[in-house]
Amino acid sequence: LGGAIGGTNEDRAEAAVxxxxxxxxxxxxxxxxxxxxxxxxxxxxxAAVGYRQMLPGGWNLGAWAGADRRDTSQDNIFWTASGGxxxxxxxxxxxxxxxxxxxxxxxxPGLASGVIExxxxxxxxxxxxxxxxxxxxxxxRIPLEGLGLDAQRxxxxxxxxxxxxxxxxxxxxxAGPKARIEWRINDVLDSIxxxxxxxxxxxxxDSVRGGNVEAGLRFRLPFSMFGSGNADRAxxxxxxxxRMMDGLERDIDIVTAPSERENVEDLLxxxxxxxxxxxxxxxxxxxxxxxxxxxxxxxxDGSGGAIDGPQTLQASQTLLGGGGSIQVRGLRSGTVAxxxxxxxxxxxxxxxxxxxxxxxxxxHLAGVRVTGNxxxxxxxxxxIGSDQFVVLQNVDIANVGLEGxxxxxxxxxxxxxxxxxxxxxAPSVAFINDNTVSVEGGVFxxxxxxxxxxxxxxxxxxxxxxxxxxxxxxNINSRNGIAIxxxxxxxxxxxxxxxxxQNTLSVTDSTFTNVGADALxxxxxxxxxxxxxxxxxxxxxxxxxxxxxxxTVTNSMTSNLAGRxxxxxxxxxxxxxxxxxxxxxEAFDADDRNTIxxxxxxxxxxxxxxxxxxxxxxxxxxxxxxxxxxxNRALEFTNNNNVTINLSTLNGTxxxxxxxxxxxxxxSGSGNVDNTTPTVAFCSNLGVQTGSxxxxxxxxxx
Numbered sequence: 001l002g003g004a005i006g007g008t009n010e011d012r013a014e015a016a017v018x019x020x021x022x023x024x025x026x027x028x029x030x031x032x033x034x035x036x037x038x039x040x041x042x043x044x045x046x047a048a049v050g051y052r053q054m055l056p057g058g059w060n061l062g063a064w065a066g067a068d069r070r071d072t073s074q075d076n077i078f079w080t081a082s083g084g085x086x087x088x089x090x091x092x093x094x095x096x097x098x099x100x101x102x103x104x105x106x107x108x109p110g111l112a113s114g115v116i117e118x119x120x121x122x123x124x125x126x127x128x129x130x131x132x133x134x135x136x137x138x139x140x141r142i143p144l145e146g147l148g149l150d151a152q153r154x155x156x157x158x159x160x161x162x163x164x165x166x167x168x169x170x171x172x173x174x175a176g177p178k179a180r181i182e183w184r185i186n187d188v189l190d191s192i193x194x195x196x197x198x199x200x201x202x203x204x205x206d207s208v209r210g211g212n213v214e215a216g217l218r219f220r221l222p223f224s225m226f227g228s229g230n231a232d233r234a235x236x237x238x239x240x241x242x243r244m245m246d247g248l249e250r251d252i253d254i255v256t257a258p259s260e261r262e263n264v265e266d267l268l269x270x271x272x273x274x275x276x277x278x279x280x281x282x283x284x285x286x287x288x289x290x291x292x293x294x295x296x297x298x299x300x301d302g303s304g305g306a307i308d309g310p311q312t313l314q315a316s317q318t319l320l321g322g323g324g325s326i327q328v329r330g331l332r333s334g335t336v337a338x339x340x341x342x343x344x345x346x347x348x349x350x351x352x353x354x355x356x357x358x359x360x361x362x363x364h365l366a367g368v369r370v371t372g373n374x375x376x377x378x379x380x381x382x383x384i385g386s387d388q389f390v391v392l393q394n395v396d397i398a399n400v401g402l403e404g405x406x407x408x409x410x411x412x413x414x415x416x417x418x419x420x421x422x423x424x425x426a427p428s429v430a431f432i433n434d435n436t437v438s439v440e441g442g443v444f445x446x447x448x449x450x451x452x453x454x455x456x457x458x459x460x461x462x463x464x465x466x467x468x469x470x471x472x473x474x475n476i477n478s479r480n481g482i483a484i485x486x487x488x489x490x491x492x493x494x495x496x497x498x499x500x501x502q503n504t505l506s507v508t509d510s511t512f513t514n515v516g517a518d519a520l521x522x523x524x525x526x527x528x529x530x531x532x533x534x535x536x537x538x539x540x541x542x543x544x545x546x547x548x549x550x551x552t553v554t555n556s557m558t559s560n561l562a563g564r565x566x567x568x569x570x571x572x573x574x575x576x577x578x579x580x581x582x583x584x585x586e587a588f589d590a591d592d593r594n595t596i597x598x599x600x601x602x603x604x605x606x607x608x609x610x611x612x613x614x615x616x617x618x619x620x621x622x623x624x625x626x627x628x629x630x631x632n633r634a635l636e637f638t639n640n641n642n643v644t645i646n647l648s649t650l651n652g653t654x655x656x657x658x659x660x661x662x663x664x665x666x667x668s669g670s671g672n673v674d675n676t677t678p679t680v681a682f683c684s685n686l687g688v689q690t691g692s693x694x695x696x697x698x699x700x701x702x
Contacts, residue, residue, distance in 0.1 A: 013037050018247045026054040032064065032248045044070040044253050048082070058240050060088045068099075070130075070254035076106040078130040080254050088246065090239035093139035093159065097250045101130035105169050107335045111258050114328045114339025121273040121297050125258030126333030129170045135251050137161025137178070155184045163204070163251065170257040176206035186242070194222035208257050259333060266297075267327035267336055268391045268414065269364045271316045273297045280304045280346075285311035285319065285357075292317070300368060301343030308349045315360040321346045324367015324394060345369060352376065355383035356400070359390045366393040372400035377425060380406045384413060392418050404447070407431040417441040424470065427452035431459075439464055449475045450489075456480065467491050472498045473515075476505075485509055495521040496535075502526065507533050518544040518563070525549065536560050541567040542581065548572065555579050564589050565603065568596070576601050583607075587627070590614045597621045604628040610636045611650075616662070617641065622669075628652045633684075634676060638662040645669035645693050653677050656684040658701040663687040667702075670694040 016034035023029070033047045048066025055061060065083040072078065084097030108128035115122050139159035145151055159180045166173035180202035188197040201215040265272045274295040279285050281304045289298060294316035300307065301322040313319060320326055322343025329336050347369040350356035353376040359365060365382065372379040379401030384390050386409040393416040397404040404420030407413055409432055419442050420428035428447035431437050432454045439461040444450040450466035450473045453459055459482040466473040466489050473489040476482055478501045485508040489496040496512040496519040499505055504527045505520075512519040512535040519535040522528060522545045533556040535542045540563035545551060547570045555578040558565045565581035568574055568590040575597045581587055584607030590596060592615050600623070603611050608631030614620055616639040627634050628651040635650070637643055639662035646669045650657055657676045667689060674682070674695045683701035692700040 016247055018245065020245075021049075028052045028244050032066070034247075036253065038253070042071065042073050044068060046082070046250075048248060050248065052088075052244050054240055054244065058089050060086075060240060060243050062086045062088070064248060068254050070256070072108075072128060072256060074106070074108040074110050074128050076108065076128050078103040078106075078128075078254050078256065080130060080132070082250065084248070084250060086249075088243040090243070091141045093137070093157065095138075095161075095249055096134065096136040098134050099132055099165070099251065099254070101132045101167065101254070103130050105129040105167075105259055105333070107333055108258070109335055109337065112330070112333075112335045112337035114264060114337050115261070116276050116297070116299065116339070116342070119276050121264055121276050121328065121339065122261040123264045123328060123330040123333070123335065123337055124171065124261050126262055126330035126335035126337070127169065127259035128256050129167050129259050131165035131167045131170060131174060131255045131257055133163065133165030133174070133255065135161065135163035135178075137180075137249070153186045155182075155186075157182050157184075163206075163255075165255040165257075167257070169259050171260045172208060172257070174206045174208045174255055174257055176204060178202065178204035188219075192221060194220075196220040262330045262332040264328040264330055264339075266318050266364055267329045268393070269316075269318065269362050269389065271295060271318060271362055271364070272331065273318070273328075279307070279319075281307050284309065285313065289314050289317060289319075299341045299343070300346040301341075302346030303344040306347045306349045310350055310352060310354045310356060310358065311348060312358045313360050313363045313365070316362045317360070318364040318366070319368070320364075321367030321369075326364065326366050326393065341367065347371060350379065353378045353401070355380040355406075357381070358383045358385075359388065360385075361388040362390075363388075364391040364393065365395055366391075368395055370395065370397045370400070370404075374399055374401050374422065374424060376401040378402060380404075380426075381420070381423075382406070384408065384411050386410050388412075390414075392416065395419070398422055402426040403428070403430045404444075405429045407435055407437070408433075410434045412436045414438045415440065415442060419443045419445075420447065421445045423447040427475075428466075431457055433457070438462075443467070444469075449473070450492075451475070453477065453480055453482070457482075459483070462486055464488075465490070469493050472496070473512075474498070476500070476503055478502050480504070482506070483508070487511075488513075489519070490514055492516055495519070496538075497521070499523070499526060505529070507531070509533070511535075513537055515539065518542070518567075519558075520544070522546065522549060528552070530554070530556055532556060534558070538562060541565070542583070543567070545569065545572060551575070553577070553579065556581070558582055561585075566590070568594055570594065575599075580604075585609045586611070586613045587629075588612045590618055590620075592616045593618065595619045598623070598625050600624045602626045602628070605632070606630060608632050610634070611652075611654075612636070614638070614641055614643075618643075620644070622646070622648050624648060626651060629654045631655060631679075633657070633659040635659070636661060637665050637667070640664040641666070643667045643669075643693075645672055647671045649673040649675060651675045653679060655680045657682045658693060659684045660687050660689055660702070661685060663689065666690045667693050671696060673697075674699060 014036040019031045021029045046068040050064030052062035086095045105127035111125040137159045142156040164175040182200040189195040198218040205211040276297045298319040320341045325340045381397035381400040381404040384407035389412045397420045403426045427449035428444035430452040436458045443465045453476045463486040473492045481504045483506040487510045489512045492515040499522045506529045509532040515538040517540045530553040536559045544567040551574045553576040561583035565583045566588045580602040582604040587603035611627035611634045613636045626649040634654045686702040
């Protein structure tokens, strides 16, 4: 038996097997199995065993028991035990079925929603709850003889009934009436005795799922058509015999409902919400926040105008602007859902020489705008003191006299889609010492610096945009750990990222354009890792470091740099693998006592300077790379360097392809390709060197 059913709420396809197991003269043991496929990848399988007995007087009595499994749109699996009794005759039907849920409620993020009601914050539908219950129906056959139809082949039946499903964890019961009409045509295919076509429509209604009308058809074929046996024509049998072969009628699926409301916590801070308090331009924030105390959601509505003057939150509070959203988690179910505040986005204004919003420990500021006064030099947008855990989310800060966001010491802070603009006297964001800071998205524009960190901070910056700074895009002092990824630096006054001493810096998949000086500038004893970074139109260098740094660069790119791609001072360890690096001045310039490894890189100097220029006592290994110059030397070594050049290509029009500006160099290498056209000499200033660099055309230098 197979069929397709279309409804106002959902459509489904189904297939079923009704299999007699043991059949006697008056009794029948059978198996009824069926599978259903609903929309949104919802499916259900059911299996039951049953027995029917033919009684005198034309009635068949039956009972069945089975199990059902449902895979829901929330990726949950539920099981129920089911069973029922039935009485069937030629004219009348009566059925009563029961369903016992044997699975526990399960999380349902797709059904859940956060709500604010009566000064409280709740989660509705945090779990999908399987319901236990009953359904039943009675039916009657409508005579068709008046229409000239063969009553042995055609049967029209109407049914009325109802259902009731409930669970203590469900938000409400699922109960209501139902009715259906079914028209059966026996032996619909003359060539296949026992075939049947059923046309049916059904209506049901309840307060949870609403009303639903569905219509469809089912088609049944006997097993005998697949074997050597001969099926009996159903129209040749008695009505009572035909009713013995009817499939089971039962609820179409395991009934589920959203769970009842439950208390919630702020997903990002872990603060339980015991109450919700409205604030606005008339109340301000400071007074109601102090009165409400901890574990409070403050809902700020901006429809009445700006909230003016300095405002202060208390510990363990969340301030959510009207129309803004945060994630909340149900305390019972653990399900996460979105809570959206009513009202309009508020603007906090403050012309005084004080911070506009001051946060406290375990506070969350979301969905607000903050403005100040750029001539007041203590007018910070959002201030974070010390030893606090705070979250800023979807906050816009503009036109303040000091920092857009200022954190002092030992804080843990997340800045999620925080935008700061026009802080000409201070950084967009600044944290002093020993903080853990995550900057996730956001635009930081027209600040003295974009981001500033002093000492011993742990920083993660992802997918941010830093632009139009007066000085540096990011400035960090000493002993910080910072990871930057997916971030764009554009129109930077001085350096893209400037760092002092003993920092660990990682820059990945980021872009630097129109930087006034260096894309990356560092002093001493730093560990720097650069991957997939591009830099263009800088006033000076791509990487410019002083002494005792470890620099690793992979698959990056530079173009149109006014300075050098790499400017390395003394006692550094530098490894560059992959990438293309083009600059006006030297592509790679190093002073003394450095260890340098260049592998599969392309270095280009476009302004009449050296491709690679190293001074004294360096170790240089170049493999599989290319060096292109237009004027001056492709390779230049001064004194006492240890140089190996293998499988690399030299291009362009240098004055000298390889030049020695001193003595005591030890050089080696082979398999190199010389594509240069030197304007003076291939190899110059030979001095006193040891070894030689070999080329595929048979030349060497010296």
